[in-house]
Amino acid sequence: MDKFIIKGIIFDYGGTLDTNGGHWGAVIWSGYEKYQVPVNLSSFQEAYTYAERQMALQPIIKPDFNFLDVLKAKLKVQFDYLIAAGYDLDLQLADKIALDGYVLAKDTVAKVKPLLDALKDQYPIVMVSNFYGNLTAVLADFDILSYFKAIVESAVVGVRKPDPAIYALGVEAMGLPANEILVVGDSYSKDMVPANAVGCQTLWLKGQTWGEDKLQDISAADQQFDSIFDLTRFV
Numbered sequence: 001m002d003k004f005i006i007k008g009i010i011f012d013y014g015g016t017l018d019t020n021g022g023h024w025g026a027v028i029w030s031g032y033e034k035y036q037v038p039v040n041l042s043s044f045q046e047a048y049t050y051a052e053r054q055m056a057l058q059p060i061i062k063p064d065f066n067f068l069d070v071l072k073a074k075l076k077v078q079f080d081y082l083i084a085a086g087y088d089l090d091l092q093l094a095d096k097i098a099l100d101g102y103v104l105a106k107d108t109v110a111k112v113k114p115l116l117d118a119l120k121d122q123y124p125i126v127m128v129s130n131f132y133g134n135l136t137a138v139l140a141d142f143d144i145l146s147y148f149k150a151i152v153e154s155a156v157v158g159v160r161k162p163d164p165a166i167y168a169l170g171v172e173a174m175g176l177p178a179n180e181i182l183v184v185g186d187s188y189s190k191d192m193v194p195a196n197a198v199g200c201q202t203l204w205l206k207g208q209t210w211g212e213d214k215l216q217d218i219s220a221a222d223q224q225f226d227s228i229f230d231l232t233r234f235v
Contacts, residue, residue: 002223004182004201006147008174008235009119010167012185013129017112017144018067018105020228027104028075039087044078047085051077055156056155066141067105070132071098091175093208100131109142111229116147118232128140128170128183130161130190139223161190164197171198184228188218196220203234 001093015023015102025048031037032044039047051074059065060073075094084088103202119125133155139145150173154160157169171178178199185191186205197220204221205228218224223234 004180004203004222004233006123006201007180008124008126008176008182008198009235010126010128010170010174010181010183010195011148012133012183012187012191013127013131013139015186015207016184016191016205016228018107018108018142019072019186019207020112020224023186023207024101027101028078028097031100032209035093035096037089037093037097039082039089041088043082043085047078047081050081055132056160061134064131064132064137065134067138068098068102070134070138071101074098094162106142109144113144115229115231116144120147121235123235124149124174124176126150126170128152128154128161128166130166161187162194164194167195167198167200171200184231188221192220193219203231 011017015021019027028048029041029044032039039061051158053079055074061070072095075098079089079091079094115126125148131200133153134144135151135153136145152166152170152173154166159166167183171181179201181200182203183191183195183200184203184205186207188204192202192204202220202222204218204224206224206226225234
């Protein structure tokens with residue numbers, strides 16, 4: 001393990017700071033299993049993908065939504081899709097899964113705050129995230145908004161990962177040369193590859209995978225680790 005020589009840090013949000021490497025698809029599926037929602041994995045994956053597309057295309061998420069509101073909306077779209085496909089589901093279970101996800105995210109972010117405290121006096125910090133237009137409200141609810149010099153959010157800037165242009169915007173917001181910035185994220189294809197393409201240094205939080213577990217070439221990640229709480233070993 002080598003220390004990165006950097007002057008700034010860009011963080012991904014979802015799956016990085018709120019679950020410590022757990023993909024939200026896997027997190028929500030674990031809720032389906034916990035509450036014995038009578039749906040198979042393949043159908044869930046279809047519903048999950050459908051809901052993500054709908055939330056990107058339709059004004060389902062409002063700017064003032066906190067993360068519990070987001071998860072309730074996400075689960076409702078999933079359940080509606082599955083019910084339309086013929087599944088007999090109890091909508092109350094959707095709210096239970098959403099609440100569990102919110103508690104997980106809130107608890108994880110609370111544990112991340114001391115890490116951000118340790119970093120904020122050493123480096124400017126920027127966030128680059130695919131989100132729904134309400135990320136500022138989510139970060140404020142979790143009391144970490146003040147740690148970030150800028151928030152580059154896909155729904156606001158009009159470009160989504162894995163397009164390297166969104167990381168170029170993060171570099172611009174940081175105001176430093178790309179090669180002096182470390183990008184930390186949980187997705188190899190959506191974080192490491194585009195960040196590497198714009199010239200940033202990259203540290204891959206390789207946690208619970210969801211569709212990225214068969215990667216062969218990981219050359220876009222300069223280093224990898226398995227817990228966000230070990231980040232200070234690298235900077």
